[in-house]
Amino acid sequence: MNDSNINLNNLSSGESAVIVAIHSEDALRQRLQALGFRVGKRIELIRKASFSGPLQVRIGTTDILLRKNEASKIAVEKL
Amino acid sequence: MKRVALLGMPNTGKSTLFNRMTGGAARVGNWPGITVELLSGKISLGSDIVEVIDLPGIYDIHGFSEDEQVVRHFLHDNVPDLAIIVLNATQIERQLSLLLQLKQYNLNMVVLLNMADEAKKFGITIDAEKMTASLGIPIFLFSAKYGNGYKEALQAVTKALRYTTPGMAEELRTQIEHDTQIESEIARILQHAVQVPARLPDNLTTQLDHLTLHPWLGLPIFFGIMYLLFQGIFFFGMPLQTSVGELFAWLREAALNPITAGWPSLLRGLLLDGIYNGVATVAAFIPIIVLFFLFMAIVEDTGYLSRAAFLMDALMAKLGLDGRSFVMLLMGFGCNVPALMGTRVMRSRPLRLLSMLVIPFSLCSARLQVFVFIAAALFTPQSAALVVFSLYLFSFAAAILTALIFKRHLPNNEPFVLELPPYRFPTLRQMILRGWHEVYHFIHRASKFIIIGVVLVWLLTHLPTSAVPAGPDTWAGHIGAWLDPVFSPIGITAELTIALIFGFVAKEIVIGSLAVIYGLSGHALSGALALQLDWVQAYSFMLFTLIYTPCLSTIATLRSESKSNGFMLLSLGWSLALAWVVSFIFYQGARALGF
Numbered sequence: 001m002n003d004s005n006i007n008l009n010n011l012s013s014g015e016s017a018v019i020v021a022i023h024s025e026d027a028l029r030q031r032l033q034a035l036g037f038r039v040g041k042r043i044e045l046i047r048k049a050s051f052s053g054p055l056q057v058r059i060g061t062t063d064i065l066l067r068k069n070e071a072s073k074i075a076v077e078k079l
Numbered sequence: 080m081k082r083v084a085l086l087g088m089p090n091t092g093k094s095t096l097f098n099r100m101t102g103g104a105a106r107v108g109n110w111p112g113i114t115v116e117l118l119s120g121k122i123s124l125g126s127d128i129v130e131v132i133d134l135p136g137i138y139d140i141h142g143f144s145e146d147e148q149v150v151r152h153f154l155h156d157n158v159p160d161l162a163i164i165v166l167n168a169t170q171i172e173r174q175l176s177l178l179l180q181l182k183q184y185n186l187n188m189v190v191l192l193n194m195a196d197e198a199k200k201f202g203i204t205i206d207a208e209k210m211t212a213s214l215g216i217p218i219f220l221f222s223a224k225y226g227n228g229y230k231e232a233l234q235a236v237t238k239a240l241r242y243t244t245p246g247m248a249e250e251l252r253t254q255i256e257h258d259t260q261i262e263s264e265i266a267r268i269l270q271h272a273v274q275v276p277a278r279l280p281d282n283l284t285t286q287l288d289h290l291t292l293h294p295w296l297g298l299p300i301f302f303g304i305m306y307l308l309f310q311g312i313f314f315f316g317m318p319l320q321t322s323v324g325e326l327f328a329w330l331r332e333a334a335l336n337p338i339t340a341g342w343p344s345l346l347r348g349l350l351l352d353g354i355y356n357g358v359a360t361v362a363a364f365i366p367i368i369v370l371f372f373l374f375m376a377i378v379e380d381t382g383y384l385s386r387a388a389f390l391m392d393a394l395m396a397k398l399g400l401d402g403r404s405f406v407m408l409l410m411g412f413g414c415n416v417p418a419l420m421g422t423r424v425m426r427s428r429p430l431r432l433l434s435m436l437v438i439p440f441s442l443c444s445a446r447l448q449v450f451v452f453i454a455a456a457l458f459t460p461q462s463a464a465l466v467v468f469s470l471y472l473f474s475f476a477a478a479i480l481t482a483l484i485f486k487r488h489l490p491n492n493e494p495f496v497l498e499l500p501p502y503r504f505p506t507l508r509q510m511i512l513r514g515w516h517e518v519y520h521f522i523h524r525a526s527k528f529i530i531i532g533v534v535l536v537w538l539l540t541h542l543p544t545s546a547v548p549a550g551p552d553t554w555a556g557h558i559g560a561w562l563d564p565v566f567s568p569i570g571i572t573a574e575l576t577i578a579l580i581f582g583f584v585a586k587e588i589v590i591g592s593l594a595v596i597y598g599l600s601g602h603a604l605s606g607a608l609a610l611q612l613d614w615v616q617a618y619s620f621m622l623f624t625l626i627y628t629p630c631l632s633t634i635a636t637l638r639s640e641s642k643s644n645g646f647m648l649l650s651l652g653w654s655l656a657l658a659w660v661v662s663f664i665f666y667q668g669a670r671a672l673g674f
Contacts, residue, residue: 047294051394056288063500
């Protein structure tokens with residue numbers, strides 16, 4: 001799973017990955033960066049909500065909720 | 080007067096610090112360059128009186144959100160003498176970026192690392208002296224919640240205020256450049272001063288989340304908690320409300336009636352029956368509002384609101400809303416006013432407006448009083464409960480319909496990205512301060528509107544003086560007759576129309592106004608209503624009452640929160656139109672079916 005293009009949505013609960021790229025417009029990128037989403041950072045998928053709801057992820061000491069649409073813009077590499 | 084601004088990311092305890100500094104004596108003020116009202120308070124520091132301003136929490140000084148623009152404009156037009164930067168010590172790794180951005184603005188700064196106690200539990204160690212040295216800005220560890228380290232921090236603030244603000248060079252003020260060195264700078268500062276464990280220990284928050292965010296149990300637990308919350312508000316609030324009402328009535332009997340005995344009857348009626356009774360009715364709701372905010376503060380400050388948003392987001396997304404809108408919609412079943420104020424947590428304006436458009440359809444406690452009274456008068460005890468329950472369904476349906484119709488015009492482009500804070504229990508002091516703040520603002524905002532409203536309604540129902548009060552010859556009676564072509568197709572009589580005019584001010588007055596109109600009260604009034612109306616008319620009246628408009632306070636809040644007369648009129652116009660159409664379909668449909 002090293003160089004294939006997967007995003008945050010492809011992880012399952014409990015899996016960890018490293019962020020390789022953030023493909024989003026500036027406003028969202030800034031918000032994500034401020035919340036700790038930076039290339040090279042380790043990210044863990046904690047859980048997914050029922051009915052295709054949002055994802056709960058953990059970066060460092062911060063837990064963050066984001067919708068699948070936003071998660072699809074974050075390219076990761078599984079650990 | 081010197082000016083101190085509090086700056087920091089959301090959820091860093093900035094407002095807790097603000098409350099601790101000002102002791103809750105805050106006022107809402109307008110500032111040049113920005114349209115949002117900010118809280119500020121005057122305190123004495125050393126020998127000076129200093130004004131402290133609580134700026135909205137921001138993630139990024141160059142960001143695009145409304146709050147970020149507000150802060151940028153504030154700093155541009157009102158350079159503070161000192162900026163207190165509040166950072167969450169548990170998230171110091173990423174929060175330093177905001178500090179470094181602000182450092183480029185060349186402000187006079189003191190940094191407070193809040194939640195030092197929580198950071199310690201996480202195993203994060205921070206050497207404030209080393210950080211101070213490498214940053215060149217004084218840094219203090221403290222806890223805004225418990226006050227540890229607060230005295231030292233305040234001394235540093237007092238000392239820093241003696242220096243003059245370097246002032247902002249024009250090129251720095253307009254600089255909106257991206258900062259690539261910030262990351263390497265963060266790494267340099269953290270290197271020796273801060274140690275963060277690689278993985279967080281499995282703590283209480285993680286364990287609680289297993290339960291509260293459980294794929295199947297999460298929602299039932301959520302609804303259970305909400306149910307208990309409302310039960311709690313009414314269990315404790317209703318007796319208090321009755322007592323306050325009785326207190327006002329006693330004050331009138333004991334003091335106001337004797338004092339005003341010799342006054343002209345028109346003036347006396349206006350002051351006592353108009354203003355005093357109107358204001359007393361609203362004031363009686365203050366205990367419920369206080370309780371409501373105490374419970375809200377607990378739900379919000381514990382971090383459970385973000386969990387509810389996680390659970391409901393998928394369903395709300397289909398309505399163009401998000402998880403937080405749903406929480407506010409539920410809160411609206413207690414009272415629409417605080418629920419509307421609660422939408423402040425939303426950053427996107429279209430999303431906030433859509434939520435505010437939907438909330439007034441929540442069947443609030445005041446409307447419930449009307450429905451309980453009329454359902455009991457017109458229906459058997461068994462069907463009365465069903466009637467009230469059906470009105471709750473109509474309330475949800477009206478909200479869903481409104482969201483579906485308006486979501487295209489209020490597209491919510493803002494991504495849903497929300498921090499999930501660890502569970503924290505607010506201190507008693509925090510809860511009381513919070514409740515007091517909200518009540519103060521409620522009274523402050525609503526008072527003028529309500530007094531004008533009750534005076535108007537009293538005059539309408541008592542002039543000309545020759546007419547019987549609230550009778551057909553008064554101005555209200557004429558309006559009732561004039562509006563008859565509108566209301567007769569939905570089965571609402573002239574008497575009920577006058578009650579609806581009263582209900583515009585507050586639903587609590589509807590039953591009281593019917594009592595004045597019929598000159599009867601209690602059981603006698605129920606009997607008179609049952610004789611004059613059939614159940615189809617009564618149900619149509621209840622549907623109209625549910626949908627047409629919550630009350631004057633809600634309309635005032637819609638205006639003050641949206642800062643737009645147009646939006647307030649849209650909300651009012653839409654609910655009036657929807658109320659009429661729904662009642663019309665029901666009334667004519669039922670008649671056509673032979674009822």
